[in-house]
Amino acid sequence: MDMAFDQMQELSDDALLVLFANGDGQAAALLTDRLAPRVLGFATRILSDREEAEDVTQEAMLRLWKMANDWEQGEAKVSTWLFRVAKNLCTDRLRKRRGVGLDEAPEPVDETPSVVAQMMAADRMSALEWGLAQLPDRQREAVVLRHIEGLSNPEIADVLDVSVEAVESLTARGKRALAGHLAHRKEELGL
Amino acid sequence: MTGDTDPDDLKLDDLFAEAKRQAPDVSGDLRARILEDAAKIQAARALHAPYVTRPGFLSRLFNSVGGWGGLGGLAMATMAGLWIGFANPTLVSPELGDVELTELSDDDLFGDILLGDSLFFEEG
Numbered sequence: 336m337d338m339a340f341d342q343m344q345e346l347s348d349d350a351l352l353v354l355f356a357n358g359d360g361q362a363a364a365l366l367t368d369r370l371a372p373r374v375l376g377f378a379t380r381i382l383s384d385r386e387e388a389e390d391v392t393q394e395a396m397l398r399l400w401k402m403a404n405d406w407e408q409g410e411a412k413v414s415t416w417l418f419r420v421a422k423n424l425c426t427d428r429l430r431k432r433r434g435v436g437l438d439e440a441p442e443p444v445d446e447t448p449s450v451v452a453q454m455m456a457a458d459r460m461s462a463l464e465w466g467l468a469q470l471p472d473r474q475r476e477a478v479v480l481r482h483i484e485g486l487s488n489p490e491i492a493d494v495l496d497v498s499v500e501a502v503e504s505l506t507a508r509g510k511r512a513l514a515g516h517l518a519h520r521k522e523e524l525g526l
Numbered sequence: 527m528t529g530d531t532d533p534d535d536l537k538l539d540d541l542f543a544e545a546k547r548q549a550p551d552v553s554g555d556l557r558a559r560i561l562e563d564a565a566k567i568q569a570a571r572a573l574h575a576p577y578v579t580r581p582g583f584l585s586r587l588f589n590s591v592g593g594w595g596g597l598g599g600l601a602m603a604t605m606a607g608l609w610i611g612f613a614n615p616t617l618v619s620p621e622l623g624d625v626e627l628t629e630l631s632d633d634d635l636f637g638d639i640l641l642g643d644s645l646f647f648e649e650g
Contacts, residue, residue, distance in 0.1 A: 355564070358572060363564035371552045371560060379550055389556050396560045400567040460548060463541050482542040514538055525537075 348413035349406070356403040363400070370414060371396060373484060374421045380479045381425040383468050391428065395421040412490065419494045422476060429472060459524050466516040473497075474509030481506045 343351065343365055354362035374395050378388035398420050399413070406413075467475050476495060480486045481502075486494070491502045517524065552560075592599070 355568070356571075358568050360565065360568065363561055363568070367552070367557060367560050367564070371557065372549045375552055375556075376549045385550075389553070392552070393556065393559050393563065397563045397567075400564045403567075404571070459541060460545060463545055482539070483545045485546065510538060517538075524541075 349408045352399075352403050352406050352413055353408065355400070356406070366399070366413075367396065370399075370417055373414065374417055377418060377479055377484055378421055378425055380464065380467055380483070381422070381472070381476060382428060383464065387428055391421055391424045394424055411493070415486070415490045415493055418480065418484070418486070418490075419496075422494055425476075426472070462517060462520060462524050466513045469516045470509050470512055474505050474512060477502055477505035478509035478513060482510070 340361055343354070343361055346354070346365075348366065348369065351362040351366050355366065371392055375388055375392045378391040378395075379385055382388050382391070395417055399417055467479065470478065473495065477491055480491045480494060481488070488499050488502045488506075491506075492499045495502065495505075497505075
């Protein structure tokens with residue numbers, strides 16, 4: 336018998352995943368409502384493409400459902416695991432988009448048409464999206480995970496598969512570079 | 527301008543906080559797609575789950591005597607009982623020794639419960 340919905344809302348992601356593995360349909364809905372918006376936000380900022388970000392979100396959630404039976408409670412946070420999957424899916428798409436290996440890829444071009452178009456509205460969020468799009472992939476991922484998704488440095492290290500020191504360096508450099516990209520619009524954006 | 531700037535010069539944290547509050551909405555279509563995937567996975571698992579039934583009477587009986595080990599012990603005890611029943615009573619009754627049944631009085635016979643069978647064999 337399914338647990339009451341109100342009671343389920345108080346459960347951890349871990350516990351909900353176990354319930355899902357045991358066939359509870361409400362657990363899937365709760366996990367989707369908790370986690371999908373965060374994955375979608377992350378993927379949208381990394382890919383700068385809403386449609387692709389939605390595909391990544393669906394695929395990441397599908398992988399979560401598939402591994403639910405094998406999930407070992409306490410091993411890792413479900414959200415961290417999901418961000419890692421989403422990050423890898425984004426990396427694959429960026430590689431395909433560029434047609435070359437990520438390591439060989441040139442630094443991002445200064446202008447992404449869709450983002451530049453959004454900037455015409457002089458909107459603060461659009462400016463942030465544009466600024467993030469200018470950063471190298473690793474810096475962008477680290478800055479988004481740290482400052483927007485609120486992950487801790489060890490969690491980010493787990494997602495990006497780098498050391499905590501590397502995360503600190505990436506976020507610091509990324510934030511500095513972002514500030515540089517937005518500096519000329521300081522007055523306009525109220526920064 | 528793309529050069530590095532001290533982030534403290536800009537209110538970047540305010541901008542990040544704003545972005546955090548504006549998490550994108552998951553469209554109804556995307557939510558439905560995700561939940562459809564979840565339902566498919568659950569249905570597939572239910573289909574391949576092992577079929578568990580309540581053990582039957584014989585199975586429960588078998589388990590209650592301790593499985594194969596218990597059953598072996600039971601068989602041994604049964605065989606031992608049969609042997610005791612069919613074997614020459616003189617072997618199991620030190621009181622009788624080699625005395626012939628015909629030499630025994632009624633008290634001798636009915637005084638020992640083991641002689642019930644022996645008497646039967648003598649008569650039959």
